[in-house]
Amino acid sequence: MASRTEYLTMRTEEPRAFVNLTEKVRDIVRRSGVGEGVVLVSSMHITSAVFVNDNEAGLLSDIEAWAERLAPRGDYAHHRTGETNGDAHLKNLLLGHQVLLPVTRGELDLGPWEQLFYGEFDGQRPKRVVVKVLGDPR
Amino acid sequence: MASRTEYLTMRTEEPRAFVNLTEKVRDIVRRSGVGEGVVLVSSMHITSAVFVNDNEAGLLSDIEAWAERLAPRGDYAHHRTGETNGDAHLKNLLLGHQVLLPVTRGELDLGPWEQLFYGEFDGQRPKRVVVKVLGDPR
């Protein structure tokens, strides 16, 4: 089996942001030497999400508004600890903590509009994403 | 390692539909020669979902109504591109883009009521689902 593990450090300028990770993960897959396998891309924090969707600015603003509607900023029991990011934990659950992408013939095997996003909901500090490629060598 | 990758082409007659993929994926697992491993089943489109739930008609109508309530058809910023399927993108995020099922002793290893569904929210055209089985040979 071939494998490769890399950690991406995300530090968004804004508290909330979406970052397209597709090319970074494509490069890691190529460097991994894996021909037939999968790549796990997972947030290592529970206040940010990893998800697949379309890279269209209007849609990304729709996703942000939707997450805010279903998991709004507000008062949460979690805030009794001094934290203020209860909504970010719920947005992680709503949009998803991780994705697993297929690797076929040494390449990310995505549909025409599938793009991989990191969704930050409590940013402006360094956070990590683990990328692990596993499979048969090329 | 053994592996097998197949692509299912889905073309639902209705714009919205649920399709039970369990038997199709079970067959692919058997043909893969994998004894101990996993099978990734992932939509290659971001307007349809892949999820596990119970194959009960009332429940499936509940799931459809619930997805419509939380991610309703309506006006979205995404529609400025000419698209009309903003809600389908959100339903993908709500119900999930993919599942990973265990393969044990050469068979799909599911609980008594676990069934695998494709959820279409913008159908009537061909869309693909990737099925990738990976693991130790039988």
Add this chain to the structure above:
Amino acid sequence: MASRTEYLTMRTEEPRAFVNLTEKVRDIVRRSGVGEGVVLVSSMHITSAVFVNDNEAGLLSDIEAWAERLAPRGDYAHHRTGETNGDAHLKNLLLGHQVLLPVTRGELDLGPWEQLFYGEFDGQRPKRVVVKVLGDPR
């Protein structure tokens, strides 16, 4: 390839409960002999969830209240079968059916606050969770 499959039987005293599975899964990973790989942790029932979040009591009560708000107990078409747990099926979809955790140098590779939870929404009876570790031997 090394692999190990274990089944955890969950039987919560309350109808709804969150159970921290992190240490149990960490032990299974160590016993698996896998050095570089992944561990799939998946509910085998569709009325309970497996998800990653922070082990903080206030936050867990926020997650429970949020799931109840978005997928409330109530009357569902599914109940025509005699079942009363329609909301539990929707909570499974909302919080997630499974997670895939990275295994690096023989250990669960988690961020500082990542903890693994079983979320029961229709408990007081035995239910199973499958844990499958796969990867290169240590």
